[in-house]
Amino acid sequence: MNRIIIGVTSFQGDVEEHLLASKMALGRMGIEGDAVSVKTPEEIERVDALIIPGGESTVMGRLAFFSKSLELIRQRILEGMPVMGTCAGLIMLAKRVYDRVVGEKKQQLIGVLDVTVERNSYGRQRESFETLIDLPSLGVSGFKAVFIRAPTIVEAGPQVEVLARLAERPIAVMQDNIIGTTFHPELSGSTALHELLIKKAQAFRAK
Numbered sequence: 001m002n003r004i005i006i007g008v009t010s011f012q013g014d015v016e017e018h019l020l021a022s023k024m025a026l027g028r029m030g031i032e033g034d035a036v037s038v039k040t041p042e043e044i045e046r047v048d049a050l051i052i053p054g055g056e057s058t059v060m061g062r063l064a065f066f067s068k069s070l071e072l073i074r075q076r077i078l079e080g081m082p083v084m085g086t087c088a089g090l091i092m093l094a095k096r097v098y099d100r101v102v103g104e105k106k107q108q109l110i111g112v113l114d115v116t117v118e119r120n121s122y123g124r125q126r127e128s129f130e131t132l133i134d135l136p137s138l139g140v141s142g143f144k145a146v147f148i149r150a151p152t153i154v155e156a157g158p159q160v161e162v163l164a165r166l167a168e169r170p171i172a173v174m175q176d177n178i179i180g181t182t183f184h185p186e187l188s189g190s191t192a193l194h195e196l197l198i199k200k201a202q203a204f205r206a207k
């Protein structure tokens, strides 16, 4: 069986939208495969790529830890499994995290992406908004980016490629097999970032 399986972690957050966007991306690319929600180590072991959705990173981290999946996710990413973390999912992937108001909080992280992330970075006034962005290295323009109590990336290490910026700060980044966005690409209508993950999943599978 050569079907590509994209797993969406379902500890907490907007899982359904990512399942739909992944299925749509597979269809648009003409690739046999499926998107499934995953939670247990056994389920996570079987996927070719993983999406960690938006939601609430502290809750997500706790649930992933208690279901004994956090360490396996970290290991599989370090072994090269492609992963995309969006919003809270990006926070989970980051090596360094603090909250704009309450500062550093002990929270469970996967900690593989060399960035510093500020949680709830836009404050009350601009908690949620959407805007059109360009992803030049993907040849995409006018991508609708939806920000919901979004974080910002305040610092990125040298191996981190910035795919898009907003007001100087990176909002979409890539470090080898790891993709992170501060916004919600599953609400965009464009499946460009899901397609990027699927391409990485195909390459990972071919190894």
Ligand code: GLN
Binding pocket: 053, 054, 055, 056, 057, 058, 086, 087, 088, 089, 091, 119, 120, 148, 149, 150, 151
């Ligand atoms: N504010 C959330 C957090 O810090 C992230 C919000 C989101 O994922 N939409 O975890």
